[in-house]
């Protein structure tokens with residue numbers, strides 16, 4: 278019967294989804310899941326009378342005109358917090374005075390995300406709201422439904438309310454920011470802002486595209502088969518009901534156990550794929566909690582330990598200007614080296630001249646630098662000092678430090694630019710980019726060789742690499758016969774690299790590796806690029822108008838066309854690569870770790886892409902295979918944890934039919 282069939286698919290999908298998003302234990306591939314989902318979607322379209330509220334198709338909703346305010350049934354209190362272990366001991370002392378020694382505590386990582394409250398009636402998710410001021414929040418039920426870690430239906434017909442934290446994994450945050458940059462949108466400052474911005478979308482289909490998840494940390498059980506007597510039991514119970522709980526939660530017997538937990542996670546937190554800013558410590562027993570009660574703003578039975586911030590002050594010794602391949606000028610702070618979050622830092626980003634002005638940074642200042650786990654260190658402020666006023670104001674440099682030409686403003690960009698096409702710094706940066714891993718991947722030719730080749734006048738632009746002879750390399754200091762021929766061969770061999778690498782290497786503004794791969798999917802030959810019109814370019818999913826315009830202009834510039842012709846004349850062959858492109862690995866994602874014997878990791882990545890597969894730099898539940906070479910890193914452990922299939926180099930070669 279059709280109703281039974283729909284029910285069966287729905288239950289299967291919910292089971293797969295639960296295993297994937299809540300238990301981190303995928304049972305089937307994304308591909309199989311998507312097919313089953315499409316089948317359900319099709320059947321529900323034909324028989325709408327059998328659609329139920331817990332169907333996975335109900336996760337994507339429509340567009341709302343705004344968010345309504347809702348009063349929380351149970352107030353969401355704040356937490357008192359401290360950076361100090363002594364204060365934790367004092368807090369615990371007050372509690373032991375009432376209940377005697379050995380009051381059990383529960384330690385949880387404090388997730389740096391967005392607090393929300395979810396209401397379930399008869400086992401169904403009926404309402405979800407932001408914390409707001411703790412008394413009144415905003416209803417965002419439809420957007421929360423798109424988050425797969427939130428069950429639409431519990432494993433029991435219970436009435437419960439849970440609180441949890443919505444967060445965006447750091448890897449997803451970085452990816453989203455990269456995409457935002459490419460499409461000309463403003464990047465989010467941190468994963469929490471990205472999660473908040475994603476949740477407060479009026480169009481829930483946008484929320485659905487963002488990789489959000491939730492950890493549940495407060496269960497309020499109104500009507501259910503069990504009535505937990507402690508926080509720990511409550512947490513165990515919500516897991517049974519189908520909620521996702523942070524796996525690092527721990528029950529300890531006293532405050533020393535809690536302090537040990539805090540110390541342990543102060544360093545280990547950087548290995549996590551989500552941001553945490555401290556530890557929440559709760560009295561375990563509910564009867565003790567009730568007796569302790571609340572102050573006007575916070576429970577007396579819980580407190581938060583905050584991790585020390587990843588900031589430190591040091592002296593700004595100077596400001597250097599870095600010139601990128603696009604000519605963009607980036608001021609870099611030169612600092613008295615200092616230890617920050619486990620590494621010695623001697624340089625930090627100052628972004629642009631506006632930032633220097635905004636912070637009023639002067640050379641000789643004491644400055645505060647900060648390292649967020651996912652970002653390079655940056656200067657965040659000047660530390661107040663008496664000397665500051667007596668130091669000279671920073672004078673914005675008007676000329677390029679390399680060629681001396683005036684720096685220019687570019688519409689829509691905050692940086693200043695050296696627009697001199699013959700600027701040595703820009704040319705060298707372009708040449709370095711050409712041989713980089715991301716572009717043509719010619720690793721035997723490093724920056725110092727490039728600098729020497731440039732200074733000798735042998736290479737001014739990328740095309741000159743391909744005109745070099747072995748004798749030319751021997752003109753460089755310290756270069757012997759063997760390395761000269763290695764460099765020569767590596768350059769010649771690069772002529773048969775895939776077109777996407779060539780497009781990347783051209784340094785077209787805002788066209789990086791990912792964009793180039795997107796483009797070559799649509800335009801498989803260089804000829805196609807020359808013929809592409811603006812409309813077709815901007816219609817490609819993932820290519821914004823700005824990028825489309827840059828590409829169009831690049832391929833309609835006479836000088837560039839002449840140069841491309843020259844590359845072709847030198848024997849560059851791209852079409853052949855494209856002809857071999859197949860789709861055997863379509864839908865499969867690979868992660869590479871360790872050293873391979875017969876090829877570099879990048880070459881392996883190219884082979885995967887040639888067969889329609891994808892590569893990723895981090896292991897997740899979505900990874901299909903991890904290819905492990907010699908001395909693999911932590912990615913291998915993660916793959917084992919997640920049960921991802923691990924291939925040796927030989928097994929990989931077999932898979933792609935090369936042995």
Ligand SMILES: [Zn+2]
Pocket residue numbers: 677678679680681682695696697700701702703
């Ligand atoms: Zn210059």
